[in-house]
Amino acid sequence: MSNRQPIPGYIKRYSLRVFLCMAAYMIILLSGISYAKSADLPQYIRVILALATALPICGVFWAVFRLLVDIDDEYQRLLFAKQILLGTAWALAITTVWEFLAVYDVLESGPKWTGVIWFITFGLAGGYVRLRA
Amino acid sequence: MKNRLKILRAERDWSQQDLADAIGVSRQSVNAIETGKYDPSLPLAFRIADLFAMKIEEIFLRG
Numbered sequence: 001m002s003n004r005q006p007i008p009g010y011i012k013r014y015s016l017r018v019f020l021c022m023a024a025y026m027i028i029l030l031s032g033i034s035y036a037k038s039a040d041l042p043q044y045i046r047v048i049l050a051l052a053t054a055l056p057i058c059g060v061f062w063a064v065f066r067l068l069v070d071i072d073d074e075y076q077r078l079l080f081a082k083q084i085l086l087g088t089a090w091a092l093a094i095t096t097v098w099e100f101l102a103v104y105d106v107l108e109s110g111p112k113w114t115g116v117i118w119f120i121t122f123g124l125a126g127g128y129v130r131l132r133a
Numbered sequence: 134m135k136n137r138l139k140i141l142r143a144e145r146d147w148s149q150q151d152l153a154d155a156i157g158v159s160r161q162s163v164n165a166i167e168t169g170k171y172d173p174s175l176p177l178a179f180r181i182a183d184l185f186a187m188k189i190e191e192i193f194l195r196g
Contacts, residue, residue, distance in 0.1 A: 008159075075162035075171050133165065 010070040014063055021059035028053050057115055064122070083129045087122030094121070135194040139167045141185050156180045 032049045035041075041049075068084065071077040095111040102110040111117070142152050149163045156163075156177065165171035172193075173181065182189045 073158045073162055074174055074177060075165050076159055078171070133161070133170070 008071075008073070010067060010072065013070060014067040017063035017066070018060055021056040021063060024059070025053070025056035028056065060119075061115075079129050079133055083122065083126045086129060087118065087125035090121035090125060091118040134172045135169060136166065137192050137194070138163075138181070141187075141192065142167075152184075155184055 032053050036046065036049055064084070068077065068080055071080060091114065094117055095114055098107065098111045101107045138152075142149070147155075149167070150160045153160045153163045157180070158177070162171070166173055178189050178193060182192055185192060
């Protein structure tokens with residue numbers, strides 16, 4: 001038998017989904033911003049551009065949660081579920097503290113880029129969970 | 134939960150990867166089960182028992 005374990009199919013599908021979403025995001029973001037700056041656009045066009053840019057990011061969220069369903073190795077699924085929960089908990093803690101810093105006028109505005117914060121905490125949680133596994 | 138997986142595997146001169154391939158999980162999963170960090174589900178425990186041609190309670194022990 002082989003000592004080298006091939007990359008599982010669920011990881012390949014997840015990687016492809018994330019790659020496609022991020023590629024779409026970069027294309028839509030760059031073209032959308034340049035289009036928005038080039039003309040005085042009506043509000044509904046700006047709303048459409050905002051939704052179109054947000055959609056691929058939502059696609060990455062979907063890919064992450066779809067992976068949870070796709071994983072056919074129960075131990076790996078447990079680790080991944082722990083990663084999602086821990087990453088979400090950290091992101092909620094950060095945005096909650098940030099929000100109250102804004103409430104008490106320490107910061108000018110409340111939490112922004114919550115999705116980006118979640119992606120970062122999700123990644124960090126992955127390392128933490130697997131270190132403790 | 135304690136188990137005799139490491140002993141049974143060693144008796145057959147199988148690596149963790151060999152066992153993982155045979156029961157359709159990752160090597161990390163086999164390691165986690167052997168070291169008692171993770172208790173397998175009933176379906177996986179049955180797959181392991183079938184592979185060794187033993188009863189589940191002969192592999193996985195109380196306590």
